[in-house]
Amino acid sequence: MTQRLAAGLDRQTFANRPERDATSGGLRSALRDGSRMAHDQLDTGFSSLDLGYDGDYAVFLLAHEQGLRWIFDHIDRAAPIPTAQALMPAMLDALGNDIMALGHQPLPQNPSDNAVLLCPWAVDYVVLGSRLGTEVLRRRRAAAVASAQTHTPADSYFALPFDAAMWREFCVMASQVCDRDPVAKRAIADTKACFAAFDLSLTQSRRHMSRAPTEHML
Template sequence: MDDILARAKSDLRVLGVRPNHMPFDASQALHPLALDYVIAGSRLGTQVLKRRWTAATDPLTQSASAYFSAPTYIEFWRGFCQQTETILGTDPVAKVVLKDADRIFEFYNACARSARKSLGVLHV
């Protein structure tokens, strides 16, 4: 997590973007498996975005290479899968993990809406 965060911050500096700190409601702790699911899973999704980044022709975009050149960290995804393969969907733990993962995705959504709004994108 520290590596990915440092890489994202580096790219934002290269792009001249100041991070917008969105508050996250941490009044309720998140289940560790929810964090693992979102963070490790996002590395898989990043591979799709990486293809778009690689195809970019803007030199500034190309210079922001730290995040997309990070390792896949596939071992974290595999570890998540091993930890959860025996948890049934009806298990109370599964319900907590899903609820907490949903909280994280809602936070991501709020961040995306905020960024789009600050860039003047009408459909947020």
């Protein structure tokens, strides 16, 4: 199934980027519109982070690692394999390496609903969209490092390559699925579940860093 995690979930990536007619409409638009409120809430939380400050950057990394791990663990293995599934192990490894470079350890499992089984449309929409938005964040991080706001080299995640054609292919395929198809209702619900898991991970990451900011330093 060829289809396509601020942070990395910048709403401009999804809502404001120019698209050809072939990539809009149908399930593609339904996913964007149906998850907009959950996505906007998450975007507001991540946008408040200063990626040039190691404390905030650690929050970003911890939240993404835990949230992405929750998604990976809850993919519906009986459904077609999401395109994003092949990318996720490298993403998780890179996030883990960056977290440890900052002197921390990944958080325990996200306690979001463990009964959820995520359909491939939701997984690809969230994860591939996240990867597409990472370029903006990579530039923000690079500018922060250049201005000496941070001195810790921990950029394995931002260095990961991504082929934007994967997102475009997802948009084309999703636009061909009717938004009244039964799969659309599940895809929207699963997408909202992914954003909710990331939102919880962001909350937990903030709490972790504020409670013991130096406790896990190496």
